[in-house]
Amino acid sequence: MNRVTLVKQLDDTQPQGWDIIVIGGGATGLGIALDAVTRGYRTILFEQSDFTKGTSSRSTKLVHGGVRYMAQGDILLVKEALYERGLILRNAPHITANQEFVIPVYNYWDVFLYTVGLKFYDLLAGRLSMGKSYFINRSKALERIPLLRAAGLKGGIVYHDGQFDDSRLAITIAGACVENGGTVLNYFRVEKLLKDEKGHITGVEVKNVETGKTYSVKSKLVINATGVFADQIHRMDNPLAIATIKPSQGVHIVLDNRFLNSRSAIMIPKTDDGRVLFAIPWYGKVVVGTTDTPLNEISLEPEALDEEIDFILRTAGRYLTKAPLREDVLCIFAGLRPLAANPDKPEATKEVSRRHKISLSDSGLLSIIGGKWTSYRRMAEETIDRAIKAGIIESRECRTRNFRFCSDSAVSDSDRLSVYGDHASEIRKLIEDEPGMGEPVHPRLPYCKAEIAWIARNEMPETLEDMLARRTRALFLDARASAEAGPVVAGIMASELGFSLSWQENEVSKYNDLIKIYI
Numbered sequence: 001m002n003r004v005t006l007v008k009q010l011d012d013t014q015p016q017g018w019d020i021i022v023i024g025g026g027a028t029g030l031g032i033a034l035d036a037v038t039r040g041y042r043t044i045l046f047e048q049s050d051f052t053k054g055t056s057s058r059s060t061k062l063v064h065g066g067v068r069y070m071a072q073g074d075i076l077l078v079k080e081a082l083y084e085r086g087l088i089l090r091n092a093p094h095i096t097a098n099q100e101f102v103i104p105v106y107n108y109w110d111v112f113l114y115t116v117g118l119k120f121y122d123l124l125a126g127r128l129s130m131g132k133s134y135f136i137n138r139s140k141a142l143e144r145i146p147l148l149r150a151a152g153l154k155g156g157i158v159y160h161d162g163q164f165d166d167s168r169l170a171i172t173i174a175g176a177c178v179e180n181g182g183t184v185l186n187y188f189r190v191e192k193l194l195k196d197e198k199g200h201i202t203g204v205e206v207k208n209v210e211t212g213k214t215y216s217v218k219s220k221l222v223i224n225a226t227g228v229f230a231d232q233i234h235r236m237d238n239p240l241a242i243a244t245i246k247p248s249q250g251v252h253i254v255l256d257n258r259f260l261n262s263r264s265a266i267m268i269p270k271t272d273d274g275r276v277l278f279a280i281p282w283y284g285k286v287v288v289g290t291t292d293t294p295l296n297e298i299s300l301e302p303e304a305l306d307e308e309i310d311f312i313l314r315t316a317g318r319y320l321t322k323a324p325l326r327e328d329v330l331c332i333f334a335g336l337r338p339l340a341a342n343p344d345k346p347e348a349t350k351e352v353s354r355r356h357k358i359s360l361s362d363s364g365l366l367s368i369i370g371g372k373w374t375s376y377r378r379m380a381e382e383t384i385d386r387a388i389k390a391g392i393i394e395s396r397e398c399r400t401r402n403f404r405f406c407s408d409s410a411v412s413d414s415d416r417l418s419v420y421g422d423h424a425s426e427i428r429k430l431i432e433d434e435p436g437m438g439e440p441v442h443p444r445l446p447y448c449k450a451e452i453a454w455i456a457r458n459e460m461p462e463t464l465e466d467m468l469a470r471r472t473r474a475l476f477l478d479a480r481a482s483a484e485a486g487p488v489v490a491g492i493m494a495s496e497l498g499f500s501l502s503w504q505e506n507e508v509s510k511y512n513d514l515i516k517i518y519i
Contacts, residue, residue, distance in 0.1 A: 017218035026056035029225035030173040031380035037182035039396040048189035052167040058335025063162030086128025092405045094421040099163040102156040114157045133159035145262045167470040201364045224367040227338040237365045251308040252289030254331040260286045302334040331479045340370040442485035456496035464507035479518040
């Protein structure tokens with residue numbers, strides 16, 4: 001992806017217009033853009049900040065059916081998500097993995113309850129099952145997770161789900177959009193919806209955040225896929241539009257692997273607030289979460305509350321022999337879930353279904369709200385199908401069920417660079433051609449200089465935060481180490497992108513301010 005080239009495509013396509021404009025560069029918007037371009041529609045996507053800046057880079061890192069949703073009785077949602085889980089692992093094997101989970105059980109009723117429940121989970125997965133669930137006794141549970149609290153332990157239920165790197169998958173999807181003829185632009189903010197004399201939407205007015213230049217972009221269809229910001233777009237369409245989003249905050253913490261010391265993950269099926277808590281090995285660290293806190297305010301940079309952090313530490317400490325303390329936390333990150341509002345229970349969040357909702361306004365604005373990362377592909381397919389059914393665009397068949405993001409040869413469990421798929425060889429060549437490029441950017445981070453250079457050339461990072469938070473996951477793995485690596489990374493980016501010394505200094509300063517809410 002080359003920003004200059006893509007901005008030029010915006011200029012060049014202006015006279016003829018586009019078939020589809022997608023607003024929002026998270027999982028949902030990028031998924032819709034990929035579905036659209038692979039069907040052959042002229043498609044452009046605008047994201048006001050960076051791709052996955054919001055919710056889509058702050059997930060629990062799971063591709064899963066949702067055991068908790070099954071307990072809530074939403075069997076259809078679980079079945080659909082398990083099917084999509086199978087497709088994601090098949091189509092993006094370079095950035096997904098089969099993760100083993102253990103549910104520790106401390107009474108025999110739970111042994112029965114969770115064994116039966118997870119057998120049903122297996123059944124719903126069908127031929128796309130990732131492995132059968134089964135009970136293990138106390139000693140085997142402690143073999144798998146040696147730092148699990150042993151007192152009163154009866155055993156564990158083993159089951160399998162998918163794990164992934166959320167923002168890396170999103171960038172992969174963005175790249176696939178471009179490779180298939182689409183245009184995706186970060187730091188382009190939609191300011192206004194354009195309408196004809198009858199009040200029908202004909203496009204958008206969009207602003208290049210970096211240059212201030214505005215464009216009037218025409219299209220047959222405009223899709224609102226902005227997650228927690230969906231109501232802002234609804235009010236552009238109709239100032240009296242009622243709220244459709246009930247945001248809920250989910251917080252995670254990241255710990256050193258010494259607190260888990262296992263390749264298996266832990267799933268606590270019921271916490272004090274009725275949620276599920278996970279402790280998951282991820283890139284050599286442990287991601288622990290999450291919470292569910294209703295919010296009235298939304299922002300691009302949500303902050304964890306002290307009580308949320310304390311809740312996670314306290315709950316994890318009940319199940320681990322070494323209880324983590326606040327000073328052990330390497331990173332804290334908060335994300336906002338774009339839950340569909342429930343008028344009967346306006347304060348409810350845990351009970352709200354994660355099922356997505358698609359709506360079409362009288363003016364022709366097509367909106368999708370709710371949903372979850374695992375179902376991004378299905379959500380995209382249903383959104384485009386809705387536009388076809390409404391007669392806005394001509395009928396064309398969905399092609400994403402079997403859309404592979406990389407070749408089998410690009411997948412390697414032993415090579416960390418395989419997260420770049422078929423492009424990993426380009427990074428290896430950079431290292432071969434210039435040995436210094438193989439040096440790490442920081443001793444506590446897994447990334448080398450060649451990765452930073454390649455990403456700068458090919459994945460449209462515009463800020464130091466884009467690079468350290470989402471193109472690499474340095475911020476999420478170790479916030480302090482990422483800040484210490486900032487000057488080196490900013491220097492490489494400036495060299496590759498032609499940025500000035502003052503840009504470097506400004507970016508490092510902004511990043512040092514940013515990480516204060518992550519530590």
